[in-house]
Amino acid sequence: MWLHGLSNGLTAISYFAIPAALLYFVQQRQDLPYRWLFKIFSAFVGVCGLSHVMEIWTLWHPDYWVSGGIKAFNAILALTTATKLIPLIPEALALPSPAQLEIAKANLEDLVRDRTQSLKLSEERWQLALQGTNDGIWDWNFQTGEVFFSDRCKEMLGFDADQFMDSPKVWESLIHPDDLPAVTAAFYEHLEGKALFYTLEHRLQCKDGTYKWVLSRGQALRNEAGTVTRMAGSINDITERKHAEAALNESRRQFRNLVENSPDIIERFDLNLRHLYVSPSLTRITGLSTEVFLGKSCREMGLDETMVNTWEAAVNRLLATGEKQVIEFSTPTLEGVRAFEMVIAPEWDEPQAGESAAKITSLLCISRDITERKQAEEALAASERQLSTLISNLPGYVYRVQNDPNFTPIFISAGVEAVTGYRQEEYLVERSISCGQEIHPDDAEWVWERVQQAVGDRTPYECEYRIRTKTGEERWVWERGRGIYDETGNLQWLEGFVTDISDRKLAEAELLAQKELLQITLDHLPVMISVHSETGNILLVNQTIEQTVGWTQAEHLTRDVLRECYPDPADYDRVTRHIAAADSTWQEFRLRTRDGRLIDTAWTQISLPDGRSIGIGQDITERKQAEAARLQAERLQQELKLLETILDSVLAGYWDCNLREGTNYWSPGLKRMLGYADDEIPNTLDNWEQFILPEDLPKTKACLERHVQSRGVEPYYNEVRYRHKDGSIVWVICTGQAIEWGESGEMLRMVGCHVDITPLKTIEAQLQTSKAHLKEAQRIGNIGSWEFDIQTERITWSDQVFRIFHRDPALGAPKNFAELQQLIHPGDRELHAQAVYTLVDTHQAYDVEFRICRGDGSTGHLQAKGEVVLDATGRLIQLRGIVLDITERKQIEAQNRLLADRLTLALNAGEIGTWDWNMVDEVSWDQRMYEIYGLQQMWESGQTATYQVWRDRLHLDDLAPTEAALQAAIRGEGDYDVEFRIWRTDGQLRWIKANAVVQRDAEGKPFRMTGINYDITIRKQTEAALLRKSAQLEASNQELEAFAYSVSHDLRSPLRAIDGFSRALLEDYGHQFDDEGRDYFNRIRHNVQRMGMLIDDLLSLSRVSRLEMRYATVDLSAIAHELLQELRAAEPERQVECIITPDVIVWADSCLMRVVLSNLLQNAWKFTSHHNTARIEFGILQQPEQTVYFVRDDGAGFDMAYSAMLFGVFQRLHNMTEFPGTGIGLATVQRIIHRHGGQVWAEAAIEQGATIYFTLPIPVLEARLEARSDL
Known part of the structure; x- marks a missing residue:
């Protein structure tokens, strides 16, 4: 166990030392390739050392979960290292050996020599090219700060070749102050990588102080880190080109002004006959914008078919012959149909190589309004025709002759032959006769003298004389003429007119004979005859007048006999008016004879065609005396008839009820009132009951009974309805009075009258309806009426005024003006009182607005109008007027002001500009629009923006789509909602968002466009940043997805291995483990399964987000x-x-x-x-x-x-x-x-x-x- 621990410890120390050495090595070699591989390998070795440490720990503390986890992590790192390392083996094998590196070095040196030689040759060619282009070269070393300028640069600006100019400051001082910001901006835009090249046209100051225009170009050189180390470029003198461009632009501007302000229509067409350009005068004449014509032919525009055919035929002739064409046509315009003269001219291009002649590329058409000229020509032609017709049909001839004794003709009309018998050619061509030779010898001398006197006096001459015709016949002619003088006053010729008056002269002679015969006839007629002139003077009287009135015929012609016959001015005036009227009517007059007697006469005055009149009179004195007796006898009957007529006319009819005789007489007017003739209604006692309406009969009889019972004291008066013959209703006032009574007190006779009051009843009904309508109109319109009596100060209100003031009608109107003032808002009482006082003083109507205090305590707004009412003498008796409740209008106005303030705040807050366009060229911008487009100077100087100003600001790439969207909106094909770029005057490129609505007239034609603009540059920049961020996020998501896949794959493999080996151990060696050992293995498997579930859930969570x-x-x-x-x-x-x-x-x-x-x-x-x-x-x-x-x-x-x-x-x-x-x-x-x-x-x-x-x-x-x- 100790040996196991010692070996693991030494191994762990070795594993820990290796990563430290590797990390130190990687830290010292920054240029080392595959640095990440060394780091992964270091992590793998370090975890291996940690696993050996855990081996020692497990000997005394068997915590297999921890050691197992470290082992699993070690396995993952091992697998990752192997996965990354194995693919690199081919690359490592491909690395060159030292010998290969030596060979590569030698080859590289040879390549450098070749490239150096090529570079030298390239530099020589470059120098030759620079000399050929006449460019100057500059080179700015950013590391040393030095600037190199070629001799050509200095020569271009007038400096000597050896003059020192190696400082950027010197170069900057030569740039024109107005161009310096643009040069700086373009320079830094290139340095910051925003522009591929530095290119700009600007001005440089020469040695003599003048400025030259140059084209400056350059490009920056950067090191591997992207830092600019130097920048080289060239300048080219473009001063002459700039001057030529300025002259060309000025010429274009002048030509454009000439074209746009010309009253003529100027159009350009392509060879497909489509409009390329139209001048503004076409818009002024047709009312159509120029955009409507562009790109369309006249036929596509639907213009007049006749005009289009004429024009196209002329164009075909031009294309065939190459010669200018002139046509005339008429077409409808805003001012009606107008006539135009169009000149169509070809536009040629320059002949290309290999071509013998130029080609027609387009057509130029200039149209001039010749309506007035055409009208003048037509009027002149009509005048000439009328004059020719007049001269041809005159009863005589027109002449122009020289002022000589023969009156030699210069011109004479064809009518001379009808007067003199000589043909026109005999006077003007053959010269066989002259105007003076045809005058009768006895008249020739005095005619010449009369003409010469008129010429000397410079007055027209007129005379009647005799001529001898070609056949020798003697004729009378009448002539009128005058002299024609030049500008210096010298006589040129005589002009006049001659007509044949032979028939008139003959008629005058015959008339004189007839006059003598008429006088004899008139003298023997038994009636008085007098002939009067147009002015009423007596021309002729017969002997009967002389015998009747006592004045002789001669005295009638020399004295005012009428005034002596009629001394009363009124009688005299009546007589003269009768004579002047001459209307063939008979009138009676009492005249005084010469011996003072008064006699009655009857006269008629007959008008003659020549304006004179004839008076025919009779003495009717005896007849008048006989008629006087007869008239006296008939006078009483006429007066009775007149009375009946008056009653029928004024009272519509009267009646006479005679109970003794059993009759009830109705006058014809009464019967006519009911639509009947006099003989259609019998005069019986019961006739009235047949026509009165049954509903009115009881009250009529009751009224009659009261009148009879009171013996006529109680009046008989009724308003009753009668049935008209046509079935309509007739309203009448029936009044009567009993005039005869019997001995026992019974009524015997009663008379009365009927008055038709149907029109009054109709008017009364209409008045009631009108009052109802007026009352309803006042209620609907919230309008009340008022009256103010000046004497009593009594105020009268309509019902609507009470409703407007919210005042109970039971309280009545204010009792006087002072009480009315209390209902006016305190702040407006002085205004109201002043308006009323001014009305009273000046009689000028007022129209004021003020506030009122309503009955419910609220405040209302009124518009009040007042005027005066004067009596017949002009004295003020009353004031009257109306009041209109404008409370709601005032509230709406307040809301509108609030909305306007909010809109202004919104526009200011959103930095939104508003504009208005009249669809031609006039544009109205607010101040914000000028600020957005960088045109503040235009705003401050009072200049007005135009459509062209806006168009010039648009980015060229956005111009076409923006205008297309504008035209689509005008045509109604969509909303105007676009985004476009503009160039501000300071050189900034900005993004603009534009929206607009098109206003149309009743026929749907657009006439105005209103919209907004706002700067969305920041939004566009943000969108671009978001796009970049989105791309980065997309890349991150892809990396996360790759990581999730890697985790899912790489983690599951160790888990499957752990689970598999654990299951194998249990199956193969399970009997060797005690219960606790088997429990450990079960726990391992359980946790492996749980970790698999965690991986699945994590992957699911990751997918949900993606x-x-x-x-x-x-x-x-x-x-x-x-x-x-x-x-x-x-x-x-x-x-x-x-x-x-x-x-x-x-x-x-x-x-x-x-x-x-x-x-x-x-x-x-x-x-x-x-x-x-x-x-x-x-x-x-x-x-x-x-x-x-x-x-x-x-x-x-x-x-x-x-x-x-x-x-x-x-x-x-x-x-x-x-x-x-x-x-x-x-x-x-x-x-x-x-x-x-x-x-x-x-x-x-x-x-x-x-x-x-x-x-x-x-x-x-x-x-x-x-x-x-x-x-």
């Missing part, structure tokens, strides 16, 4: 039923009552939920095994916020003081011998429930059972069928 979640509908009730059936089959002798709530369906991972229920139900089955009868329940509890699931048993339970340990790994609350297990099941349950987003907890009491509760975020579905139908 498995991908697959959500689906899961029937927990079915799973619970299946698991309990399996438990019953395993132990059929147990008496366990199982209660399962049916149709418990959730949205979860089916496999993981089976693991949860399996662990919970197995625990419930296990912890109730010591009871003769048991109860296990699976169910749910409905709570307001969530559904709680539970598994309950009545088994052993546990002390709640230790509940915190319940869900920990390897935590057990019961003895292994009492209830076997690993302590991992509930930890697995907790991990699964947490992965689903739920919670798990427990309640229990010792020997009273336990309940495990858990929740899931998706609520339980009440019925399986409903859940499946939803899916």
Whole structure:
């Protein structure tokens, strides 16, 4: 035994020394390959030494569990070392020998020489290339801080070749101050590895103080550790290119301004006739945005078919001939149909090598609105046609002649032939006749003098004279003309018009003869005749007038005889008006003759076509005297008839009831009121009872009876209804009075009248309806009306005002203005009083808002309007107005202000910018938008952002998809919800999140777009970091999975070996061991099996955390039923009552939920095994916020003081011998429930059972069928 211990001790010391030596060796050789192998081997040897120490310990203390565990660990390390070492043997065998290393060294030296020579040649080629490109070279050594600049660099900036420029500070001082931040940023971006190369265009200061533009490029060189050691590069003078670009950009800007501000439409098309560009003027004319046209042809746009055909035909001609085309067309615009002239020109490319001529690449079209020009041309053509028609149809001819005695013609119209007989050609071509030669010799001299006088006076001339026609006939003509002068006042020619008046002259002669004959005829007529001019003057009278009134015919023509015949101005005015009217009616006038007698006359005045009139009169004095007697006799009858007419017209009818004669006379108006003719209703005593409504007959008879009984003192007055002939109802006021009585006091005669009040009754009913409607409207609109009497200060309120003030109508309105003021909020009384006083003083209506104190103690808001009411003299008598309850509106306004404040806070807190776009180019940004895009200077200077400003900020890779999303939203194909990158003015690249809504008009056309932008750069950076973290976690999970597999495989092999050897020892040598030895072996096997269970549970726990979640509908009730059936089959002798709530369906991972229920139900089955009868329940509890699931048993339970340990790994609350297990099941349950987003907890009491509760975020579905139908 001592020898055994000594040998084991020496072996252990040796094993402990070997790891120490190996670890020291590894520590000293940092570049040693396979360092991990040495460490594993050291651990293996160290554990071997520890196992020998345990051999010594076991001799006196046989604790085989400890020594066995160390042996098992030693076995694991041995297996690991062998597993790692064996694959390295081929690599070790492949290592070169010293001789091979010497050969490799020689080969490497040869390679270095070759590479050196190649490098020298490469450097020479590089120098030649640099000289060819005219670049300057610089090289910055970061370790020494020196900078090398080639002679070309210095020459480029005007410095001498030997001038000292080896300091970075010198180079930095030459950079333009405005470019220094960008140079620094680009430089460090490359040094930090964010950019592959350093490339930038910037300005450098020359020796003479001027600046040159250079293209600076470079690349950093790094050592093995990644540290930058030097950086080399080149600069190239691009000043001329920059100046050319600036000039080109300026030219482009000017051209763009010219195009965009031109009133003409400018379009470019490809050879497929699709729009490449359209100028803004097209949008102004059509109302369509330029984006609508781009990429589409005119035919695809659905433009006018005729216009498109004309345009395409012109394009085909252009493509065939290569020549510019000009077309005209009309098309609808925002201003109606407009006419345009379009010039279509080809755009050529430069001929390529091998090509003889250039090719047409695109088409340029310029369209100009020629509507006004077309209208002017059409108006001019119409005027010319009208003038030509007028000249051709004039009853004469138009001329232009020279101012000479012959009036030599320059132009003469074709109508001259109809007047003179000479053709137009004889005047203008043959020159055989002139205008002066055709004038009658007796008239030629005075015509010439008249024309010359008018020319001298610069006035038109007009004359009538005779001409001789080609046939020798003498004719009268009328001529009117004038001289035409140039700008200096010199006479150019004469222009005028000549017409034939021979017929008129003949008619005048005939008229004179007829006038003489008419005078003779008139003088012998027995009636008075007078002829009057258009102005009413007497032109002619006959002898009968002279004989009747006493004034001669000559005196009628020279004196105002009418005024002497009618000295009364009123009579004179009436006569003159009758003459002027000349309407062929007869009127009677009393005139005074020359000898003073008054006679009655009757006159009619007849209008003649030429504007004159003829008066025909008769002396009716004797007839008037005869009629006077007859009229006196008829006057009384007319007055009676007039009275009847008045009664019928004013009172609608009267009646006369004569009981003595048995008649009841109804006037025609009364019968007409009921729709009957006079002969349709007999005048009998009972006629009125046939028409009165039966309902009104009793009260009518009662009123008549009271009138008779009182002998007419009690008035007979009724409002009754009669039936009209057409069946309608007629309301009448019936009044009457008894006028004759018999000797015994009976009534003999009664007269009365009826007044139709149906319109009044209708208006009254309408008024009542209107009042009801007004009252209802005030109630619905919460509007009340009021009146205020100035004299009495009496206030009148409508019902709605009482409701607005919450005032009991029984209290009445306020008694005066002072009491009304008490109902106004104290803070607004002065405002209300001032409004009323101003209304009284100025009569200007007011409209104010103020607060009121309601009857229930609350405060309301009113909008009050008031106006004055004046009497006929303009005196103020009343105020009236309305009040509107705006309490709810004020509350909404307060809420809107609160919401606006919250929105502002939200936008500020979220750093969200808002924008508004009018779908063309006008964009409205808030201040935050300018800050997000780095355009604060635009905001501060008052400049306005445009669509193009926003577009210029977009990253080129994001421009197309962002604009495509924008256009899709405008077309209604989706929401505008995009993320894109922008370049800020400070050079930063930022990520932007944008959302917007499109506003459309009633026809669905978009007219505005409103949206938000906010910076999500940090979120994007976080997402990128999360992606990297996720990748790292994924790699960690894979390593964990590999480790779990390794543990599962490597640990099970020793366990199987231990279990197998233990079983073999018991089977082969069991008889040699006593009971205690066999117990040890049984314990070994038992613990090996328990360790296997632990490994299985750990692997299960690991898989639970790694498995991908697959959500689906899961029937927990079915799973619970299946698991309990399996438990019953395993132990059929147990008496366990199982209660399962049916149709418990959730949205979860089916496999993981089976693991949860399996662990919970197995625990419930296990912890109730010591009871003769048991109860296990699976169910749910409905709570307001969530559904709680539970598994309950009545088994052993546990002390709640230790509940915190319940869900920990390897935590057990019961003895292994009492209830076997690993302590991992509930930890697995907790991990699964947490992965689903739920919670798990427990309640229990010792020997009273336990309940495990858990929740899931998706609520339980009440019925399986409903859940499946939803899916």
